[in-house]
Amino acid sequence: MLASIFSTSVIVTALELGCIYALVALALYISFSILNIADLSTDGCFTLGCATGAVVTTMGHPFLALPAAMLVGVLSGFITAFLQTRMGIQSILAGIIVNTGLYTINFLVMGRSSNVNIFGVDTIFSLAKEVSEAETYKTLYKLVIALVIVLVICLILHWFLNTTLGLSIRATGDNEHMVKASSINPAFTITVGLCVSGSLTALSGAILAQYQKSCDINFGTGQVTIALASLMIGETLIRRGSIFRRAIGVVLGSCLYRIIVAIALRFNLPAEALKLASAVIVTVAIFVPYFKGNMDFYKRRLTERGRKAGQ
Amino acid sequence: MLELQQISKTFHPGTINEKVALRKVSLHLKPGDFATIIGSNGAGKSTLFNAITGAFYVDEGRVILDHEDITYKAEHLRSRDIGHLFQDPLMGTAPHMTIEENMALAYLRANKSKGQLFSRITKAEKKLFREQLSQLDMGLEDRMKNPVGLLSGGQRQALTLLMATMVTPKILLLDEHTAALDPATAQKVLELTKKIVADRQITCLMVTHNMHQALELGNRTLMMDGGDIILDVQGEERAHMTVDDLLEQFKIRAGERLDNDRILLSK
Numbered sequence: 001m002l003a004s005i006f007s008t009s010v011i012v013t014a015l016e017l018g019c020i021y022a023l024v025a026l027a028l029y030i031s032f033s034i035l036n037i038a039d040l041s042t043d044g045c046f047t048l049g050c051a052t053g054a055v056v057t058t059m060g061h062p063f064l065a066l067p068a069a070m071l072v073g074v075l076s077g078f079i080t081a082f083l084q085t086r087m088g089i090q091s092i093l094a095g096i097i098v099n100t101g102l103y104t105i106n107f108l109v110m111g112r113s114s115n116v117n118i119f120g121v122d123t124i125f126s127l128a129k130e131v132s133e134a135e136t137y138k139t140l141y142k143l144v145i146a147l148v149i150v151l152v153i154c155l156i157l158h159w160f161l162n163t164t165l166g167l168s169i170r171a172t173g174d175n176e177h178m179v180k181a182s183s184i185n186p187a188f189t190i191t192v193g194l195c196v197s198g199s200l201t202a203l204s205g206a207i208l209a210q211y212q213k214s215c216d217i218n219f220g221t222g223q224v225t226i227a228l229a230s231l232m233i234g235e236t237l238i239r240r241g242s243i244f245r246r247a248i249g250v251v252l253g254s255c256l257y258r259i260i261v262a263i264a265l266r267f268n269l270p271a272e273a274l275k276l277a278s279a280v281i282v283t284v285a286i287f288v289p290y291f292k293g294n295m296d297f298y299k300r301r302l303t304e305r306g307r308k309a310g311q
Numbered sequence: 312m313l314e315l316q317q318i319s320k321t322f323h324p325g326t327i328n329e330k331v332a333l334r335k336v337s338l339h340l341k342p343g344d345f346a347t348i349i350g351s352n353g354a355g356k357s358t359l360f361n362a363i364t365g366a367f368y369v370d371e372g373r374v375i376l377d378h379e380d381i382t383y384k385a386e387h388l389r390s391r392d393i394g395h396l397f398q399d400p401l402m403g404t405a406p407h408m409t410i411e412e413n414m415a416l417a418y419l420r421a422n423k424s425k426g427q428l429f430s431r432i433t434k435a436e437k438k439l440f441r442e443q444l445s446q447l448d449m450g451l452e453d454r455m456k457n458p459v460g461l462l463s464g465g466q467r468q469a470l471t472l473l474m475a476t477m478v479t480p481k482i483l484l485l486d487e488h489t490a491a492l493d494p495a496t497a498q499k500v501l502e503l504t505k506k507i508v509a510d511r512q513i514t515c516l517m518v519t520h521n522m523h524q525a526l527e528l529g530n531r532t533l534m535m536d537g538g539d540i541i542l543d544v545q546g547e548e549r550a551h552m553t554v555d556d557l558l559e560q561f562k563i564r565a566g567e568r569l570d571n572d573r574i575l576l577s578k
């Protein structure tokens with residue numbers, strides 16, 4: 001029974017996607033968990049990275065596609081940050097505005113088309129496939145690439161968030177007041193944080209474009225909720241520890257989410273139901289700790305009411 | 312050291328909520344001055360502090376710190392030279408970061424150059440932090456990897472004081488920084504404050520609601536009411552003043568009785 005659900009290829013695919021999408025969850029780890037900002041430009045930024053990655057790849061530069069996507073991601077993050085730190089727009093609104101604007105930009109990036117297909121050119125995955133003919137390698141090479149990329153990113157994040165600048169960014173979300181008192185400009189730390197976050201989101205999009213050999217204007221839709229679900233699962237798995245440990249937790253969360261999705265699909269859940277499932281997961285993940293916190297009160301109130309009713 | 316020239320601030324001008332918080336306040340503090348401030352609720356004590364730190368810009372007048380006109384200088388740039396402690400012990404530290412990380416951020420004020428963005432906490436810095444923490448006598452030097460959120464209010468306030476003075480500020484602003492602590496802890500934090508301020512000759516302004524403290528601590532007592540400083544005593548005159556004199560003075564100058572529950576209760 002289990003073996004039929006968990007065929008190797010299903011699991012490997014889930015892990016591949018888990019690692020690739022983990023970058024978006026890591027981006028939200030920076031903006032949502034660390035900076036305490038709900039950055040809703042994620043969907044558009046993901047598609048932007050996807051579109052840029054796809055276009056640069058079709059030009060014959062599969063490696064250049066990744067830093068190129070990261071660069072446009074930085075730009076997107078910068079604009080979101082600029083709107084909220086310099087123009088007085090609320091952070092949620094800033095993200096929504098950028099997200100809306102990016103739809104047009106993404107359309108233009110893809111040459112006034114709503115999708116781009118990558119064929120007849122190399123991708124990082126097709127190049128890696130040629131390295132060895134071994135059977136296991138053929139099954140696992142995509143996973144290896146995704147895993148290596150995501151691990152390198154985790155290490156870089158661990159390094160970065162422990163530098164002076166990284167500490168300042170973490171303190172900004174924790175106690176902005178204290179940051180100002182330490183002669184750091186919170187507008188600056190928010191900007192840097194959102195730029196890093198944007199670059200990771202876009203990188204994820206670019207890798208996905210090469211992985212699926214295509215990009216569609218709607219690839220990003222709902223990405224923010226899915227990434228939040230992964231982040232919540234990850235933060236439940238690993239609650240404390242170094243930045244690296246937490247980042248790994250987020251990656252595990254993303255992989256677990258994809259495995260849940262894979263199982264759901266095995267049980268013939270229609271693919272369009274997934275977005276609703278993600279929405280439910282996020283809601284439950286946030287609601288459960290809240291409910292637990294109030295549980296004692298509910299219990300007391302219930303017994304009190306029972307007592308009164310009994311009188 | 313600090314010179315306020317006729318500073319004024321009105322909140323929500325032109326609306327029904329208009330509130331004149333500071334009325335042409337002038338004050339001159341000499342280097343090493345330690346002045347205590349008392350006053351009614353809403354007298355403008357905290358507003359005065361916020362005008363100095365740059366939480367807002369004043370409507371008129373000038374703020375001069377150590378011969379530098381900082382009237383238009385941004386808050387985060389002023390903070391290099393200003394230490395500020397609040398009544399709420401949670402305001403000055405980042406709860407989810409470790410003691411060591413908090414101190415490293417405070418120590419940033421020591422680095423005048425900008426090229427330090429990617430540096431990490433060095434061994435020498437850790438040693439310095441440990442030495443500083445051991446002064447507190449709270450055992451915090453052995454908990455440097457603990458998140459600050461685990462500390463008690465008193466411990467957090469003591470840590471905040473340490474952070475605010477780690478790089479000697481040109482002026483230290485204490486806004487009832489012991490008021491929210493239990494008496495024993497408050498005493499301890501106060502002793503520590505006195506020691507640090509005296510050892511390093513820090514120019515200091517301290518808001519208090521304790522009239523005895525207002526007369527005993529430091530070398531100067533200021534009284535605020537309605538957005539202005541209505542009394543400024545020091546030297547011989549202050550040495551002979553009693554709490555009752557102070558209350559009497561307030562009545563004469565403000566034309567009404569002192570309206571501050573905590574002051575009256577702690578009298």
